[in-house]
Amino acid sequence: MKLGIVGLPNVGKSTLFNSLTKAGAESANYPFCTIDPNVGVVSVPDKRLQVLADLYNSEKIIPAIIEFVDIAGLVKGASKGEGLGNQFLSHIREVDAIVHVVRCFEDSNIVHVEGSVDPGRDIETINLELIFSDLEILERRIARTAKGAKNDKDLAKELEMLERLKVHLEEGKPAKTFAAEEEESKLIATYNLLTAKPVIYAANVNEEDYANDGANNPYVKAVKEIAAKENSEVFVICAKIEQEMAELDDEERKIFLEDLGLEESGLDKLIKASYRLLGLISFLTAGPKETRAWTITAGTKAPQAAGKIHSDFERGFIRAEIVNYDDLVKCGSYNAAKEKGLVRLEGKDYIVQDGDVILFRFNV
Numbered sequence: 078m079k080l081g082i083v084g085l086p087n088v089g090k091s092t093l094f095n096s097l098t099k100a101g102a103e104s105a106n107y108p109f110c111t112i113d114p115n116v117g118v119v120s121v122p123d124k125r126l127q128v129l130a131d132l133y134n135s136e137k138i139i140p141a142i143i144e145f146v147d148i149a150g151l152v153k154g155a156s157k158g159e160g161l162g163n164q165f166l167s168h169i170r171e172v173d174a175i176v177h178v179v180r181c182f183e184d185s186n187i188v189h190v191e192g193s194v195d196p197g198r199d200i201e202t203i204n205l206e207l208i209f210s211d212l213e214i215l216e217r218r219i220a221r222t223a224k225g226a227k228n229d230k231d232l233a234k235e236l237e238m239l240e241r242l243k244v245h246l247e248e249g250k251p252a253k254t255f256a257a258e259e260e261e262s263k264l265i266a267t268y269n270l271l272t273a274k275p276v277i278y279a280a281n282v283n284e285e286d287y288a289n290d291g292a293n294n295p296y297v298k299a300v301k302e303i304a305a306k307e308n309s310e311v312f313v314i315c316a317k318i319e320q321e322m323a324e325l326d327d328e329e330r331k332i333f334l335e336d337l338g339l340e341e342s343g344l345d346k347l348i349k350a351s352y353r354l355l356g357l358i359s360f361l362t363a364g365p366k367e368t369r370a371w372t373i374t375a376g377t378k379a380p381q382a383a384g385k386i387h388s389d390f391e392r393g394f395i396r397a398e399i400v401n402y403d404d405l406v407k408c409g410s411y412n413a414a415k416e417k418g419l420v421r422l423e424g425k426d427y428i429v430q431d432g433d434v435i436l437f438r439f440n441v
């Protein structure tokens with residue numbers, strides 16, 4: 078699962094990306110590594126892991142991860158090939174969701190490409206580029222569909238929908254706010270439109286605005302109003318502080334946040350929200366060797382969840398022994414939970430829930 082970080086130049090994208098990847102780098106132990114400097118593997122903060130690891134005396138903890146891609150270079154005119162525009166747009170097409178960084182901080186030393194701080198204008202600039210790029214795709218699709226539509230009812234229906242969607246985009250609206258029926262939504266999903274992807278706005282504020290979540294910052298308010306219209310979420314971050322915090326160890330970071338009166342960093346909130354936005358949940362496994370979070374899409378059944386660990390687990394699936402994380406912690410041990418009847422045996426139709434601590438039984 079991949080998220081792309083977009084935004085105009087000098088809004089704080091790289092700073093955010095660096096703090097994300099640096100904060101993530103600390104908790105190492107990734108099942109894989111990447112060499113692309115623009116792709117960062119970030120662990121999803123999950124307090125439950127340490128608690129379980131203590132309970133089971135685990136040698137190590139392996140968190141769930143998501144990937145962030147720093148997509149720099151999106152400027153006005155990108156869809157017309159300005160800069161390396163089209164190349165950047167094609168990178169965005171490969172991500173599952175977008176983090177749109179918006180400059181909400183004043184700093185006369187840091188040039189704004191448009192000469193002033195104005196989130197409304199900036200968001201529109203980026204979103205229009207995405208819309209233009211989508212319109213190109215739609216136009217190609219329309220041309221192709223029109224050819225067959227005369228003799229094919231389904232294609233005729235699709236053509237009619239494509240025309241409506243085109244008008245919607247031409248009004249400056251993203252594909253995700255297009256009112257579509259279920260069948261239409263399925264079709265639209267196959268076009269892989271940029272403006273159909275979920276978006277999180279990251280309002281990048283100055284140090285002073287960080288502790289109170291930008292409550293007094295009029296730019297943040299503007300971002301929230303725009304986001305509300307398209308059902309997107311907004312997170313207030315201070316990329317500068319996040320970068321400084323990324324240099325600290327866990328204990329120092331905790332103290333730093335406590336001094337600000339905060340429980341978690343903007344970064345942690347953003348990572349968690351991204352995970353949620355992608356419809357992802359974690360089930361957990363624990364033992365003396367490792368405590369680990371495994372990523373699945375909400376709605377995944379037990380055998381397929383087992384398959385995340387190993388394909389043999391899915392093929393030979395017999396049943397899952399499951400205890401809810403809270404129950405397990407309350408009881409103090411797996412055996413105590415079992416005695417209280419809180420360990421359930423679930424079969425192949427069971428839908429795995431976030432926080433399920435699972436032991437799979439399987440045939441080899």
Ligand code: GDP
Nearest residue numbers: 086087088089090091092182184282315316317
């Ligand atoms: P990008 O072009 O969007 O990747 O922007 P950068 O991350 O390179 O940031 C541009 C400049 O803005 C850098 O000098 C950063 O140090 C600075 N910057 C980033 N975030 C903040 C912030 O929250 N407050 C202030 N004052 N400066 C920031």
